[in-house]
Amino acid sequence: MYDLREAVELLQPESAPTRTSTAIFIFTAPNPGLKTLEGTHTFVVGRRPSVLIDPGPDIPSYVDGLVEWLREEDIEPRAILLSHQHPDHAPGARHLRDVLRVPVWASSRYEETAFEAVEPDFTFGPQQEFPVDEEALRVFETPGHSPDHVAFWLDESGILFSGDTILGRGTSLVAPPEGDMIDYMKTLQHMRTLEPYLIAPGHGPLVNDPLAKIDAYIKHRREREEQILAKLASRPMSVEELVADLYADVDTHLHDLAAGSVAAQLQKLLIEDRVKESAARYELANENYASA
Ligand SMILES: [Zn+2]
Ligand SMILES: [Zn+2]
Incomplete structure (x- = not known):
């Protein structure tokens, strides 16, 4: 017992x-x-x-x-x-x-x-x-x-x-x-x-060191967003393609988690009209405003 x-x-x-x-x-x-x-x-x-x-x-x-x-x-x-x-x-x-x-x-x-x-x-x-x-x-x-x-x-x-x-x-x-x-x-x-x-x-x-931590968290997400926009500036890509490119140095068993993060970033960019989607591929909505 x-x-x-x-x-x-x-x-x-x-x-x-x-x-x-x-x-x-x-x-x-x-x-x-x-x-x-x-x-x-x-x-x-x-x-x-x-x-x-x-x-x-x-x-x-x-x-x-x-x-x-x-x-x-x-x-x-x-x-x-x-x-x-x-x-x-x-x-x-x-x-x-x-x-x-x-x-x-x-x-x-x-x-x-x-x-x-x-x-x-x-x-x-x-x-x-x-x-x-x-x-x-x-x-x-x-x-x-x-x-x-x-x-x-x-x-x-x-x-x-x-x-x-x-x-x-x-x-x-x-x-x-x-x-x-x-x-x-x-x-x-x-x-x-x-x-x-x-x-x-x-x-x-x-x-x-809370402020440093929070700032690092904000910076990390912003950098990821910039990386996604930079990738999409070259060609339309799917979540899987973005993950394979952006997380090439990360163990593939973590790619499911990474796909979730990328999907969350893309959802944000879609709502902000900075990215558009068709047939599960994402591209910049307007190149000129992509980094606005
Ligand atoms: Zn928890
Ligand atoms: Zn939780």
């Missing part, structure tokens, strides 16, 4: 350095992978009052370990908050809700995701806030990686919980139908205006 003691020993949270007294505990779910890096992070923010962000996938031993740790620390989260409904972040909320008997909160757009959603008890309203220790954790919409994505922001501490919008390492996946590159670029700009002191991402290490 499964022993909770064992889980408690496995679950040693990291703490985030803060400029306030707000307590932040970081756990990592045992779901490492290509897109999840070391695993999905669960955050316990505040001791009293407290909330819990992203219980991760439905791994009962992990969720039970979280519960046991909370009991040992005498922390009673008032709410389970979901950054978005993806299977590496949300499904653990069902079991956690049953055990803790606290409500699950999610974006009001939770049904727009392609994944089976965890039915929330409440959806975030505009200007939604949750008290944690001495400050407020704010919720704001950050669509792009998924339509229902939200981020959480501790204004006084300057800490941004970025979910899958910004990762601790590598780039975030933005691919249709979940992803929208126009929304994603707006979301990055919005996050930049917060001037975070620290980003606590859904995967990977804490980001200690």
Whole structure:
């Protein structure tokens, strides 16, 4: 039989350095992978009052370990908050809700995701806030990686919980139908205006230089867009041809992911009337304005 003691020993949270007294505990779910890096992070923010962000996938031993740790620390989260409904972040909320008997909160757009959603008890309203220790954790919409994505922001501490919008390492996946590159670029700009002191991402290490990270993310997407436009200036191309050209140095088993990114870029360029498509081939809508 499964022993909770064992889980408690496995679950040693990291703490985030803060400029306030707000307590932040970081756990990592045992779901490492290509897109999840070391695993999905669960955050316990505040001791009293407290909330819990992203219980991760439905791994009962992990969720039970979280519960046991909370009991040992005498922390009673008032709410389970979901950054978005993806299977590496949300499904653990069902079991956690049953055990803790606290409500699950999610974006009001939770049904727009392609994944089976965890039915929330409440959806975030505009200007939604949750008290944690001495400050407020704010919720704001950050669509792009998924339509229902939200981020959480501790204004006084300057800490941004970025979910899958910004990762601790590598780039975030933005691919249709979940992803929208126009929304994603707006979301990055919005996050930049917060001037975070620290980003606590859904995967990977804490980001200690948030503005440099956000700028690098924006630059990366803009460069990809320029590369696509440059390729299309020579001839009409399909997504597959663009991937083969642009990702020639990338292992072919990653080309599916790359195709998603290229498709998201093309969708943005189509909406902006900078590219047109016929029979799954893309070409510049107007050479003179392609780089406008
Ligand atoms: Zn995701
Ligand atoms: Zn994720």
